[in-house]
Amino acid sequence: MRNFWEKQSDMQRGALEIEARQLEKQFGFFSVLRGVDLNVFKGEFLTIFGPNGAGKSTLLSIFSTFIKPSGGEALVAGFDVFREKQQIRKLIGFVSHHTMLYENLTAWENIQFIGAFYDVPDLKDRCSDILHSIGLYSKKDLPVSTLSFGMRQRLAIARTFIHDPQILFLDEPYSGLDYRGASLLTSILDLMKMDKTIVMTTHNIYEGLSLCDKIAILDQGEVVYKSDQKPSGNEFQDIYLSCVRSGDRK
Amino acid sequence: MKIAETDPFSFKEMRKALFFLTFALMVLGTWMTFFYAPTEVVMGHVQRIFYFHMGTVWAATVAFTVVFVASIYYLVKETAKWDTLAYCSAEIGMLLLTLTIITGSIWAKPVWGTWWTWDPQLTTTFILWVLYAVYLLLRSGAGGRGKKARYSAIFAIVAFVDLPVVYISARIKRGISPVVFGPGGGGIDPAMMQTLLVVLLGFTLLFILLLRERIRIMNMETALYTRGR
Amino acid sequence: MKEILLIFRKDLLVEWRSKQIFPTMLIFSLLLLLIFNVAFEFRSDIDFHTISAVVWITFIFSGLLALGRSFSLEKENNAFSFLLLIPVSRSYIYLGKLLSNLVMVIVSEIFILPLFLLFFLFDAKGLSLMDTILPFLGVTVLGTIGFVSLGTFFSSMAVNTKLRDMMLPLLVFPLIIPVIITSVGVCSSILEGRPLGYYAFSLQILVCFDIIFVLLCSLLFEYLIEDSGD
Numbered sequence: 001m002r003n004f005w006e007k008q009s010d011m012q013r014g015a016l017e018i019e020a021r022q023l024e025k026q027f028g029f030f031s032v033l034r035g036v037d038l039n040v041f042k043g044e045f046l047t048i049f050g051p052n053g054a055g056k057s058t059l060l061s062i063f064s065t066f067i068k069p070s071g072g073e074a075l076v077a078g079f080d081v082f083r084e085k086q087q088i089r090k091l092i093g094f095v096s097h098h099t100m101l102y103e104n105l106t107a108w109e110n111i112q113f114i115g116a117f118y119d120v121p122d123l124k125d126r127c128s129d130i131l132h133s134i135g136l137y138s139k140k141d142l143p144v145s146t147l148s149f150g151m152r153q154r155l156a157i158a159r160t161f162i163h164d165p166q167i168l169f170l171d172e173p174y175s176g177l178d179y180r181g182a183s184l185l186t187s188i189l190d191l192m193k194m195d196k197t198i199v200m201t202t203h204n205i206y207e208g209l210s211l212c213d214k215i216a217i218l219d220q221g222e223v224v225y226k227s228d229q230k231p232s233g234n235e236f237q238d239i240y241l242s243c244v245r246s247g248d249r250k
Numbered sequence: 251m252k253i254a255e256t257d258p259f260s261f262k263e264m265r266k267a268l269f270f271l272t273f274a275l276m277v278l279g280t281w282m283t284f285f286y287a288p289t290e291v292v293m294g295h296v297q298r299i300f301y302f303h304m305g306t307v308w309a310a311t312v313a314f315t316v317v318f319v320a321s322i323y324y325l326v327k328e329t330a331k332w333d334t335l336a337y338c339s340a341e342i343g344m345l346l347l348t349l350t351i352i353t354g355s356i357w358a359k360p361v362w363g364t365w366w367t368w369d370p371q372l373t374t375t376f377i378l379w380v381l382y383a384v385y386l387l388l389r390s391g392a393g394g395r396g397k398k399a400r401y402s403a404i405f406a407i408v409a410f411v412d413l414p415v416v417y418i419s420a421r422i423k424r425g426i427s428p429v430v431f432g433p434g435g436g437g438i439d440p441a442m443m444q445t446l447l448v449v450l451l452g453f454t455l456l457f458i459l460l461l462r463e464r465i466r467i468m469n470m471e472t473a474l475y476t477r478g479r
Numbered sequence: 480m481k482e483i484l485l486i487f488r489k490d491l492l493v494e495w496r497s498k499q500i501f502p503t504m505l506i507f508s509l510l511l512l513l514i515f516n517v518a519f520e521f522r523s524d525i526d527f528h529t530i531s532a533v534v535w536i537t538f539i540f541s542g543l544l545a546l547g548r549s550f551s552l553e554k555e556n557n558a559f560s561f562l563l564l565i566p567v568s569r570s571y572i573y574l575g576k577l578l579s580n581l582v583m584v585i586v587s588e589i590f591i592l593p594l595f596l597l598f599f600l601f602d603a604k605g606l607s608l609m610d611t612i613l614p615f616l617g618v619t620v621l622g623t624i625g626f627v628s629l630g631t632f633f634s635s636m637a638v639n640t641k642l643r644d645m646m647l648p649l650l651v652f653p654l655i656i657p658v659i660i661t662s663v664g665v666c667s668s669i670l671e672g673r674p675l676g677y678y679a680f681s682l683q684i685l686v687c688f689d690i691i692f693v694l695l696c697s698l699l700f701e702y703l704i705e706d707s708g709d
Binding site: 325373377381382386388390391393397400401403404405407408409411412415416418419420422435 | 485525532629631633636639640641642649650653654656660661664680681684689691692695696699702703704
């Protein structure tokens with residue numbers, strides 16, 4: 001079953017962008033990931049569903065080099081997450097429901113501070129382009145703490161694109177967003193999925209399904225379902241309920 | 251299972267052998283302390299507590315070194331067994347060091363006329379005791395097992411590097427150091443030396459015995475804890 | 480190098496905008512000064528060693544207060560996570576934060592020091608700039624490097640523990656004993672007007688301490704912040 005799935009993908013797609021082989025992670029004596037296998041090809045959009053505590057965030061944290069896996073291997077853009085962290089960090093962007101902004105700095109300073117670490121040509125132009133594109137250029141000199149929640153969220157997402165990452169990791173980006181924020185995020189992601197490889201975890205079935213090219217369901221640290229086609233909403237519900245054994249594990 | 255029962259060097263047998271050897275050496279050491287070693291000329295009988303004092307401080311030092319080495323291994327390998335080793339060793343080290351301080355005080359009162367003095371060695375011992383205490387406190391307050399293990403390993407490494415510096419800086423103010431067996435303490439009676447060596451060996455074995463037992467209990471705890479999941 | 484300076488600049492900018500840490504540190508030091516004076520019953524015959532001890536207790540207490548805060552600020556909105564995504568060695572992040580903390584603590588010490596000497600020595604006439612004030616400041620900088628290096632390191636650990644800010648002094652105080660012994664000793668020797676040879680050994684220990692722990696901490700920082708996941 002798995003071989004079939006991989007072969008088909010190989011024929012359809014170009015290079016492998018993200019690869020996990022028997023990925024393991026333990027926190028103390030508590031397994032969070034047990035033998036996760038995943039492939040994402042260049043330009044694909046993968047949505048990972050699963051109950052709370054299934055290990056979705058941990059998986060993304062490993063791909064984005066926040067944490068080290070306990071076993072197995074993981075490659076991002078051909079680089080090993082154990083040894084080639086810096087190369088990976090140059091290529092990825094990470095969005096979570098935390099804004100990760102400095103409240104006391106202005107919008108401009110927040111963006112510029114991060115941008116200065118990457119070799120961005122014409123950093124100033126790039127910063128103002130980004131602020132223009134999210135309609136915050138007029139507020140660029142205001143401290144982030146004075147911006148509304150939606151603006152901050154926009155800024156946080158926009159900041160991720162300062163170095164034009166080719167791979168994006170989104171960890172529950174929809175949680176905490178109101179309707180407007182969510183639809184804005186969806187439209188940004190719609191645009192991004194043209195030329196970027198994206199992995200997203202979410203509980204929002206509607207957005208998760210409409211954006212993605214393929215899905216995976218994680219439960220108790222294992223991939224219990226993965227499919228190259230995206231199912232319809234009704235199909236998905238049946239699949240999810242049949243795959244996921246635990247809904248309320250601690 | 252069968253192999254374990256018939257094998258003469260199985261864990262069970264080793265455990266028994268270690269237990270009896272430790273017991274024998276500790277009894278022998280105690281006997282030598284009181285009846286074999288001659289009475290010290292200046293200090294009198296109170297000097298005899300020094301054998302146990304040396305035994306505990308030696309074993310506590312070994313324990314501290316074990317914590318240090320196991321902590322480095324944990325950071326590199328991230329396997330739980332190294333953390334278990336470090337933690338168990340720290341607990342026993344804390345116990346031994348407490349005994350060191352108590353026996354030292356008992357010895358110091360009649361000899362120096364005070365229970366405590368801020369002599370370089372005493373200062374360093376005291377700080378080592380505090381470091382052990384903070385290490386154990388850090389473990390109880392760190393959070394999850396992984397974080398607990400990593401944080402305490404880092405603290406143990408920094409503490410181990412720190413301790414010699416503490417000793418050197420404490421020596422800036424010269425104190426009354428208890429040179430009993432070292433150079434400057436004059437010639438040492440061979441019987442005293444033999445007693446000391448037996449006691450040191452006894453305490454080393456006691457430390458190993460306690461460490462193994464503590465690790466066993468810890469592993470059982472872990473097994474119980476994970477079975478509930 | 481560029482990265483260290485970027486983080487340094489950002490930290491100072493955040494502090495400049497929020498004005499949280501620096502004024503707190505300053506006022507805290509002033510209060511300690513008051514408490515010591517009250518506790519000593521405003522006596523004027525306090526010896527130099529006691530003055531040095533009081534000065535260093537104040538420096539370390541107010542300094543640790545600031546250090547505890549510096550990582551709590553990063554934890555707001557998880558901003559620190561974003562810093563970890565930047566393709567830069569973890570040691571540089573540590574060194575950048577160390578540098579900004581050092582500047583903040585040293586500047587506050589420079590503000591506090593004259594007041595201290597004034598309140599305890601009552602007249603600063605006997606003190607010459609070259610023989611007393613500058614060496615005193617030099618030792619202050621060295622001692623501050625010593626306790627801020629460990630303080631910065633462990634504050635990133637303490638914010639992730641359950642005890643949080645309470646954990647920081649517990650972790651740092653026993654480790655900085657050498658800094659306290661040597662700094663207080665050297666400072667009182669300077670105030671007493673002793674020659675350099677008298678306290679050179681202490682100074683050497685202090686410098687060694689600084690070098691060892693800045694290196695060790697920047698080396699271990701990678702392990703310290705690796706995951707805050709559990």
